Amino acid sequence: MSEMVLLLIGAALVNNVVLSQFYGLCPFLGVSKQVKTAASMGLAVIFVITIASAVASLIYDFVLTPLDLQFLQTIVFILVIAGLVQFVEMFLKKSSPALYQALGVYLPLITTNCAVLGVALQNVQNEYNFVSSVVNGIGTSVGFTIAIVIMAGIRERNENNNIIGPLKGMPIVLFTAALMAIAFNGFSGLI
Amino acid sequence: MNGAYKERIINGIIKENPTFILVLGMCPTLAVTTSAINGIGMGLSTCAVLILSNLIISLLRNTIPDQVRIPGYIVVIASLVTVVELILRAYIPALYDALGLYIPLIVVNCIILGRAEAYASKATPLLAACDGLGMGLGFTIALTLIGIFRELIGAGTLFGLHVMPAGYQPVAIFVRAPGAFIVLGILIAVLNGLHIKNNSSKKVEGCAGDCCSCGKEACGDRKEEQRIEG
Numbered sequence: 001m002s003e004m005v006l007l008l009i010g011a012a013l014v015n016n017v018v019l020s021q022f023y024g025l026c027p028f029l030g031v032s033k034q035v036k037t038a039a040s041m042g043l044a045v046i047f048v049i050t051i052a053s054a055v056a057s058l059i060y061d062f063v064l065t066p067l068d069l070q071f072l073q074t075i076v077f078i079l080v081i082a083g084l085v086q087f088v089e090m091f092l093k094k095s096s097p098a099l100y101q102a103l104g105v106y107l108p109l110i111t112t113n114c115a116v117l118g119v120a121l122q123n124v125q126n127e128y129n130f131v132s133s134v135v136n137g138i139g140t141s142v143g144f145t146i147a148i149v150i151m152a153g154i155r156e157r158n159e160n161n162n163i164i165g166p167l168k169g170m171p172i173v174l175f176t177a178a179l180m181a182i183a184f185n186g187f188s189g190l191i
Numbered sequence: 192m193n194g195a196y197k198e199r200i201i202n203g204i205i206k207e208n209p210t211f212i213l214v215l216g217m218c219p220t221l222a223v224t225t226s227a228i229n230g231i232g233m234g235l236s237t238c239a240v241l242i243l244s245n246l247i248i249s250l251l252r253n254t255i256p257d258q259v260r261i262p263g264y265i266v267v268i269a270s271l272v273t274v275v276e277l278i279l280r281a282y283i284p285a286l287y288d289a290l291g292l293y294i295p296l297i298v299v300n301c302i303i304l305g306r307a308e309a310y311a312s313k314a315t316p317l318l319a320a321c322d323g324l325g326m327g328l329g330f331t332i333a334l335t336l337i338g339i340f341r342e343l344i345g346a347g348t349l350f351g352l353h354v355m356p357a358g359y360q361p362v363a364i365f366v367r368a369p370g371a372f373i374v375l376g377i378l379i380a381v382l383n384g385l386h387i388k389n390n391s392s393k394k395v396e397g398c399a400g401d402c403c404s405c406g407k408e409a410c411g412d413r414k415e416e417q418r419i420e421g
């Protein structure tokens with residue numbers, strides 16, 4: 001049990017997916033203008049990564065390994081993720097319109113969020129079993145959500161600041177991310 | 192005709208440089224550039240995938256039905272990435288270990304799918320391959336440049352050789368995560384200062400170059416705006 005807690009904290013804070021491993025940077029930089037949209041994006045990511053890491057782990061253990069096809073993992077995982085996202089979108093639309101309203105726009109974007117594929121491949125590389133894979137998935141995606149919500153909060157404040165010319169736009173966002181990454185480095189002594 | 196090929200290559204390297212002008216494919220750009228040699232390795236791997244995927248997708252452009260083109264492109268790209276991954280593992284194991292998971296993650300590099308959708312699916316095979324070559328080289332140059340800065344400041348070396356004076360104290364943070372953001376931020380700020388137009392200021396409104404899936408889907412923010420307007 002304590003192992004799982006450590007894995008969860010490790011994935012969420014110590015090896016934060018965005019700030020120390022650079023997975024999923026595109027939505028992190030792109031959809032972080034407002035706290036509200038950032039939070040919805042984070043929620044959608046938690047949803048998809050958790051399901052995707054569970055499904056990818058099952059497929060790897062029960063389809064690819066018995067058939068000795070591990071080298072096909074990249075192709076299989078990306079197709080599974082793309083199909084899964086489509087399926088989740090259709091399912092939510094039918095069964096829970098409220099949730100679909102909140103997450104709908106973000107779901108198609110997540111297909112190629114490298115964090116999803118990254119976590120699935122990471123689980124395989126570290127030889128996690130099913131439960132560890134799911135825990136790692138949850139931890140990673142929660143870490144993503146924490147990072148993107150903090151980022152959005154800072155950017156909302158930055159909006160009113162007088163930023164000198166060349167730093168406007170992308171550079172100031174990158175510097176903010178750098179400061180956040182330094183702060184998150186502080187977690188490295190936690191485990 | 193010759194000029195058109197040359198134009199594609201130069202376009203990719205300078206006019207539409209994927210990293211500095213289009214601001215695409217940020218994840219590998221920031222993650223693997225801890226040293227110049229890693230930057231070159233990642234750039235060339237991506238370049239190889241880009242040339243071949245552009246070529247194959249251009250050859251198949253009349254065969255793939257429009258509705259399933261994105262999954263079709265992804266299968267082509269993922270197969271090529273797997274080939275590159277196996278080749279690197281067999282012949283350059285040191286680079287394979289250094290790049291780690293970022294090799295399979297070339298699949299989701301926005302540049303590749305972006306070029307397939309934006310150019311290769313409409314152009315003749317040779318032009319598409321030249322476009323891939325240009326974009327790939329532009330990406331390689333950008334990654335190498337970032338790698339050189341980070342390695343020089345963060346470790347005091349260049350391509351593994353000590354170049355800084357003996358008394359130089361390396362600023363280790365530059366080879367760690369924050370340094371990546373800082374170096375890219377400074378480089379883009381310099382380009383902004385020189386008034387070289389890039390998409391970053393425009394894109395940051397909507398999607399900051401998350402063009403992975405952007406095939407036709409606008410990004411979250413932009414869609415939301417449309418929804419509010421509509």
